[in-house]
Amino acid sequence: MAKNFHTDNKAFMLYKDWEDIFQALDSSEEIGELVMALFAYAKRGETPKLSGGAKIAFLMMRAAIERDGIAWEETCAQRSECGKKGGRPKKSDESGNTDEKAEQTDTSTDNAEEPKAFSQTKRFSEKAKKADKDIDIDKDKDTDIDTDIDKDKDKDKAIDKEKKKDAGTAESVVRSFGTHKNVMLTSEQYNELESRCRSVGLSLESYISKLSQWLFTKGKHCTDPYRIISGWLDNDSKRKTAAKPKERQGCDLSWYDDFAMNVDLSKFL
Known part of the structure; x- marks a missing residue:
């Protein structure tokens, strides 16, 4: 289930540059109303009825809370996707047995007397299986490297997105x-x-x-x-x-x- 920052996130940010906005309010009652309005929006998504400077300040702060909340939801979604990626199943041989069962069958067969030609064929088969395992290990390593690269790319995109949001918010600060x-x-x-x-x-x-x-x-x-x-x-x-x-070119602004x-x-x- 997707996360919702109003109900699932236990915290929200208060920025230092908001101090000027709080100081600009005339009374402690307005400051108290603004603080309670921020909590109501962050926890339940409610938009209380305010007036005057408190209303203007709330609108600007609400935008920052919403921006941070959306970024938190995206981070939770990315972590959930990474958690769903599990390991690959064990490879089965042509008879339907897993590698472990095939090895047990080979061990029991070694104790019996076998013709020389059959013994050479068996050794060749064991070398081929070992080579296949090495190839599978290399493939797993390549897959892990590709996964790490994709994670780094997603992280860089998220950082760039946050920088753009911060730049847009800086222009909107009251x-x-x-x-x-x-x-x-x-x-x-x-x-x-x-x-x-x-x-x-x-x-x-x-x-x-x-x-x-x-x-x-x-x-x-x-x-x-x-x-x-x-x-x-x-x-x-x-x-x-x-x-x-029209003919006057001066810049006298005393009037x-x-x-x-x-x-x-x-x-x-």
């Missing part, structure tokens, strides 16, 4: 930004916004600082800061393009700093 560390973005989201801001000459840090200060002052949580900042960036890019004369620090954030939440 990080806290802003003066008060309350703006939660993944590395992929942050890099995308930074690239867009750089292309139009705007500052991503200004957006993050403004949103962080507003959330701290109002005592609120932002469930999707990426959507809000992305919307601001789209609007400001259009305004900047429309307000800037934008005044606008960014006085915008009403409540309209976007």
